[in-house]
Amino acid sequence: MKIHNIIFLALTTVFIFGNLGCAHNTAHEHTITDYKQECDRLMSKSCNKLGDIYFKGVDAERNLNLAKKYHEKACDLSNSDSCNTLGEWYLFPQPYHIDGLKHDPAKAKELFEIGCKNMNGKSCANLGRIYSEGLWTEKDVDTGDMYLGKACDLYKDGYACEKRAHMFSSGLNRPVDKDMARKYERAAVKNYKAACDKDDGAECGQLGYFYLYKKNYEEAYSYAKRACILNDKYGCNLAGLIDKIEHYDYSRAISYYDKACSLYYEYACADLGYMYENGKGIQKDKRKAKAYYKLACDMVKEGWNPSHCEKVEELTDQGY
Template identity: 30%
Template sequence: MKRLFLVVVAFVNLTFAEDVKLENLQSISYDYLMERILDGNEKFSCDNFMNILKECEQKSANSCYKIGFLHLKGSCVEQNKEYALEYFRYACKLGNVNSCLLSGWLFEYYKKDLDLALEYYKISCDINYIFCNDLAFFYKHKKKDEKNAMYYFDKACSVGNLTACGNLAFILEKKSGVSEYSIALNQKACNGGIKHSCHNLARNFEKNNKINIAMKIYKENCNNGFYASCHNLGVALAKQNLNMDAKVFYKKACDGGIMSSCNNLGYIANNKKDALNYFKKACDGGDKNGCENLNKIYNKEK
């Protein structure tokens, strides 16, 4: 059955998906901030709300920040982003850098006021260079100002924001290709646990024909739950005609939402039924190759 299906595959010229390259920068400070504060307030009791409010009225920047955060999350009080912004702006004025960042975020995504968003992102960056990543991200995507984006990614990277190091490497490679410096930036970020950068580092080595090093990094990143790396490892194995090994990693990536892996599972399937199921899953998930392959098989049957 496998042999018969492979003959059909060759005859109808199905499409195989190549490696996944990441086309996005990361702005993680807000999400990280949310997780960190939630963890820090696991023991927070709503009974303390009025005490914290009084401390805020006495110009405690951290207490005003907490009140703003509770309004933003809808914890202890009804969710109200207007109140959250009011408290964040006040706490920022008192010197709380997290509040400056969140003020910028609310102006960007909630109020749609890019000028004020930029103002608060700049304040947070000036207070702590770690937050310059968010300012750089804003310059890149909202202002389309790559020069300032690179400047602030570099600033954030220089004080240990590893996401910013990966973002700087990404822009440099888009502009000038892979270099020793961009590889070093990806390596630094990857060593610090930035999975996007580990994936890009593996692609760097793959482009330089250091496939064994690339595959090792892909595998480690895949085992850490970064499914795009599972897909790329599958592609590398398939190119070595190790389809059974490739199938394991395609399956992991497909189950993790990488639709191009679902397509490739269809491509190397043992039988037509499995192939159709995987192509359909890929197509339903928005993968163009999956849809094309599905149509090719259906048209062949007519």
């Protein structure tokens, strides 16, 4: 798997799914039973937490259908985080084995609008991206900019600030303004850091990718490691990538990729398969390669990324 493809896929997924299953440390450790009892009492935050738990499979066996059930209940109870999560799933449903989930941009936009009206910065940012890039709707840069501005200025969403910085620096809907671009870049970093300091692993990971774009590998690696500790699969993948291409520490890279794979990031599993198949920095082991390719194949819907499954068939034909 080529490095630039890994970066592109990771960045694309991180920026649209940055908030899925965020990990937060709390003083009192709730059990699954606690959350279920609270959800039954119509406490939307507990329903949302159950959705995250079953999606990530960290504190319970992964069950995407249960994740959807609890996020739907939380959204019905006006939990904007769950409404946003469901919107992202309807926008990009292909990787998931979830009953009744299909590509429905209109439904996604409706859910984002609910989230944005309830002061969810990520929902406003998602609306901004949909309009400014013309994703399954008529391109409307001004409306997109309005939503991004709202997400950044009012709700302190780091990605929205970063997106606005890009718009000012590239002159997408106005004359190029480097000073405003720098202003919004500073706001992006400030907001990412504020969320990361509250143990939001996804935001730590996004800050890592921000620094990766800037080729500041030291900062990127620092935030990627922190994100990984907080069980953010994209952060684990980024830490592994930097260890591989910058530090040439393949043993440590494998450790990070392995955690990303255990957190259901199929590209990390596939990359491990590639490394073992070709002996990239480690001893060649095609049986291990096949096992990792199979993990990647099993994580996604049939046809979503057939190359993972094709590699399993290829190694099986070779006798492994």
